[in-house]
Amino acid sequence: MLADERRMQKTALTWLAARQHAKGHWPAVPNGAADEWDAGLTALCVLAWTGTGRVPQQAVRGLAYLVSVQSASGEIRGPRTLRRGTVEHVWATLALCEAYALTHDVRWKRAAQRGVAYLLAARFPYMGWTYGHRKNIGTTHLTTLAVLALRVAQDVGLVVDDPDAWEGAGVLIDKLTDQRNGAVAYDPKGAPSLRLPRQTRDFPADRTHGMTAAGILTRILLGQKPTSRTVMRSVDHCLAAFPRWTPDDGTLDLYSWHLGTLAMAQVGGAARARWFPELRGALLDGHAKDGSWPPVGAWGVLGGGVYSTAMGVLCLQARFRYKPWRVRPLRPGQAALLAALREAARTDRDPAVKAAAAAAVREIKKTLRR
Numbered sequence: 396m397l398a399d400e401r402r403m404q405k406t407a408l409t410w411l412a413a414r415q416h417a418k419g420h421w422p423a424v425p426n427g428a429a430d431e432w433d434a435g436l437t438a439l440c441v442l443a444w445t446g447t448g449r450v451p452q453q454a455v456r457g458l459a460y461l462v463s464v465q466s467a468s469g470e471i472r473g474p475r476t477l478r479r480g481t482v483e484h485v486w487a488t489l490a491l492c493e494a495y496a497l498t499h500d501v502r503w504k505r506a507a508q509r510g511v512a513y514l515l516a517a518r519f520p521y522m523g524w525t526y527g528h529r530k531n532i533g534t535t536h537l538t539t540l541a542v543l544a545l546r547v548a549q550d551v552g553l554v555v556d557d558p559d560a561w562e563g564a565g566v567l568i569d570k571l572t573d574q575r576n577g578a579v580a581y582d583p584k585g586a587p588s589l590r591l592p593r594q595t596r597d598f599p600a601d602r603t604h605g606m607t608a609a610g611i612l613t614r615i616l617l618g619q620k621p622t623s624r625t626v627m628r629s630v631d632h633c634l635a636a637f638p639r640w641t642p643d644d645g646t647l648d649l650y651s652w653h654l655g656t657l658a659m660a661q662v663g664g665a666a667r668a669r670w671f672p673e674l675r676g677a678l679l680d681g682h683a684k685d686g687s688w689p690p691v692g693a694w695g696v697l698g699g700g701v702y703s704t705a706m707g708v709l710c711l712q713a714r715f716r717y718k719p720w721r722v723r724p725l726r727p728g729q730a731a732l733l734a735a736l737r738e739a740a741r742t743d744r745d746p747a748v749k750a751a752a753a754a755a756v757r758e759i760k761k762t763l764r765r
Contacts, residue, residue, distance in 0.1 A: 399679060400711050404447070406686030407708045411440050412453050414701055419456035421701050423473075433473035434464055436698070438486035439705035445493040446712035458494050461487045462506045469513030471506075481517065481526050485540040488514060489547060496551040499741075504553070511548045514541055515557045523567035525582075533567045534582045536589055539609035539654070542616045546720060552734045561617055568613050571606075577628025579610030588651070590693070598645045598693040604633045605651025611658040616720055621662045630666050633658065637673035640680035647692035649706040652677070656713035661720065671714055678707055733759055 396404065416422050420437040437457045444454035465471045471487035488510035495503040518524055523533020524541040542564050545555050571580045581589050581600070588600040611629045615621055638652045652674060659670040681688050687700050688707035695703040736759070739752035 396711065396715070397675070400675065403678060403682050403686075404708055404711050407682075407688070407704050408443060408447075408453075408686075410686035410704055411443060411701065411708075415440070415453055415456065419460035420473075421457070423699065423701075431473055432483055432698075434461060434471055435473070435483035435486055436701050436705070437461060438471075438483065438490040439702065439709065441490040442486070442493065443705045443708040443712075445490065445497060446709065446716055448497065450494050450497050454494065458491065458503060461491065462502065465506055465509065468516075469509035470517075471510055471513075481524060481537055482540070484510065484517075485514065485524075485537065485544050489540070489544040492544065492547045492551050492553065495553075496547075507548065507551075508553050511545065511553055511555060514544060515555070515560055518557070518560055518563065520559075521563055521566065522570065523564050532583055533564075534589070535568070535571055535579055535606045535609045535613075536581070536650075536654070538564050538567055539613045539616075542613050543657075546616050547717075549733075552737045554731055554734055556731070564613060565617050568610050572610055572625065572629070574625070574628075577607065577625065577630070577632045578604070579607040579629065581606045588648075591697070594693060594697075597696075598648070602636075602645045603648045603651040603693070604636050605648060605654045607632050608651065608655040608658040612654065612661060615658075615661040618720075621664075626662070630659075630662055634666060634669060637670070638677035639673075640677045642691040645693075647681075648694065649688070649692050649703060649710060650694050653706055653710050653713055656710055657716070660714045660717070663719065667714070674710060678710060682707070 411421070414421060420433045421440050423432050423436050437460055441454045441457040441461070444451055461471055464474060470484055472483045488507060491503045491507035491510060494500065495507050518541070519533050523538035525532065525534045525537055542561070545560065549555050568579065570583065572578070573580070578587070580586060586600055588603050588606050590598060590600045607629050611626055611633070614623075614626055619626060633655055636646065638655070639646060641647060655670065656674055659667045678688070683689055686704070688695075688703040690696055690698065690700045690703045692703065733756060736752045736756045740749050740756055743749045743752065
């Protein structure tokens, strides 16, 4: 990170730490949110810390809260959440996976594995994820977040044992992609982005390309080459609308910026080089003296200051957060074998066994590369 990016991250984390509840979570409504989604906000804040490569006490307390609200089925959602429970669950599962990768703490591993199992069970049988449990054909952003969480889970050694999940996500993104220009719709009805009815006047759905960025990210997570014709069409579509901190023109959407930054980090090259300076400039323009990003964007007016500030930090971290994925998703047998070998390479008392397991992990990874 550049010096001004480190300053923004540091002051934003300080601002978030001051708003953490004594029970470990970040309460939604007291911090300006229009709905109860404490687990979702808490997951975003935890990810803001794990993105620094550390799991300090603020993150540990947030993780403990997420575990405390995990149900017997493995679902993680706030106790008063009425809607968008799947969103909370995916973010929370991702936070637990990252925390386990950094700490190897079995508490986070167990909860993350249960979260993965619930996520797989919640998938619509043929096409991705949406709100609710196996309820309808998927939506772009939830399918992208779910695939991201599952890929991170695999990378940290958890078992993802549903090969149809990958195929169904790919089918959905293909269905929602306009092959003429690479634009990706939010849902099968053709909506260009996710907006609630009360948002559409101030933040028209067609003023952001977040779903197209989500489509790019999903394709790469599923093993498609960033240089493929379809991906490059979508990249060109995204690069027609760079991030700008302009609260009055209906384009300010930190959530879409985060998806765009994750996508461009995976694409690399000229797309990455063009996107990041624009993002950095927008975040600098919006960063307040107290360390926060004010809740003025498309979802900030509903999520409050904690949402906007956590998402601002995630945008800063997105270009460094994940290595480029250039491997195929693991099949069930490969996933279980790789998890066992990684565990042996890390913990076996016999040095020869550890060395052999580590070598086997490297060979498996080679066979998966395109």
